[in-house]
Amino acid sequence: MRRSTRTTAALTLAAGLLVGSTATAVAVGEGPDYGGNEVVTTSILSTYDEVADFLTAQDAKQDAMELEVIGQSVKGRDIHLVKYLSDPDKPTILYLAQQHGNEQLTTEAMLHFIKSLGSGQNARMLQDVNILLLPMFNADGAMGDVNFSLDDYLAKGERHLTRYNANEVDLNRDHVAKEQPETRALHENVLGAYDVDYMIDLHHQGTQSRVDGDLVSGSILYPTSPDADPAVVEGSKRLGSVVYENVDSTGWGHIGKYVGGTANTIGRNGIAVEYGISTLLFEMRGMSDHEYAPYVLGQKSNGYLIRQSVVTLTSTAKAVADGSVETADTSFWDTLPEQQG
Ligand SMILES: [Zn+2]
Numbered sequence: 001m002r003r004s005t006r007t008t009a010a011l012t013l014a015a016g017l018l019v020g021s022t023a024t025a026v027a028v029g030e031g032p033d034y035g036g037n038e039v040v041t042t043s044i045l046s047t048y049d050e051v052a053d054f055l056t057a058q059d060a061k062q063d064a065m066e067l068e069v070i071g072q073s074v075k076g077r078d079i080h081l082v083k084y085l086s087d088p089d090k091p092t093i094l095y096l097a098q099q100h101g102n103e104q105l106t107t108e109a110m111l112h113f114i115k116s117l118g119s120g121q122n123a124r125m126l127q128d129v130n131i132l133l134l135p136m137f138n139a140d141g142a143m144g145d146v147n148f149s150l151d152d153y154l155a156k157g158e159r160h161l162t163r164y165n166a167n168e169v170d171l172n173r174d175h176v177a178k179e180q181p182e183t184r185a186l187h188e189n190v191l192g193a194y195d196v197d198y199m200i201d202l203h204h205q206g207t208q209s210r211v212d213g214d215l216v217s218g219s220i221l222y223p224t225s226p227d228a229d230p231a232v233v234e235g236s237k238r239l240g241s242v243v244y245e246n247v248d249s250t251g252w253g254h255i256g257k258y259v260g261g262t263a264n265t266i267g268r269n270g271i272a273v274e275y276g277i278s279t280l281l282f283e284m285r286g287m288s289d290h291e292y293a294p295y296v297l298g299q300k301s302n303g304y305l306i307r308q309s310v311v312t313l314t315s316t317a318k319a320v321a322d323g324s325v326e327t328a329d330t331s332f333w334d335t336l337p338e339q340q341g
Contacts, residue, residue, distance in 0.1 A: 042157035062118040071185025074166035092130035101141020102161035103204035109309030129321035155289035175270035205283035211256035221258035225269035235278030241328035246315035256339030
């Protein structure tokens, strides 16, 4: 199977960062945004075809992995679900990336995580947890293959990336109506088909949010719908505790509380309400492309943001596998400051 050079480059970048993981006191969250005149190019990001090739190659290599196509995007791209299913009696965690197509570093991190799950050192963990991953949910938006103009978008490169699907719908506002093919595939063939306990919905936010005066590396939030079962929300807070403890302790992570709405059309809320899944939103700093400059982050920040996502994926899978998520201390939520700006 041909390995994609660009995907390989992204993985090598992430792997190098993980190996050289000695935390420094550098405030990496202060990496320049587009307004700081850093060049932003999309050419270093994995394309849809490169992601698909990578997943096919990993599927051929990894015994524990299964690759399923759960449906097609508006433009006919297959939507891939990566599955590690060991035992239906074990807990299941679902990771969702790129509901918004211009939020891609979480996808790069997911590819690295999938590769790491094929290494022998994770074989034991995979016996104690079922893992489901959707690496590039909104593939048309990610490839800029949409039915509206992206001429005003700022990043340089062969493609633009946009929040919306090809029909210019925000998929993360479609979790009640489920009118788009991507959302329907997720609900019918993943959320309704597997007994999922936990879910992390991975996103990117703007570049300018701060806590205690410093730019955040990201922000987290549990379901805030009034319809959500308090026990489900408590599970979300425990999952958030695992993320916070592991990212904040790195020395470079700086996490705020996301300020989010209560509508059930949002995945974090609607999926918790409809399926009783303990969902967590994790927003990484800065988007890969946008028409609004303060949202776009320079690529000098790619390394630590990919690493932040990898830490999130790795630590939560472990915590669900070893059961430590069930006793995680949620008291930090009472004092976690809401991000400003
Ligand atoms: Zn998003």
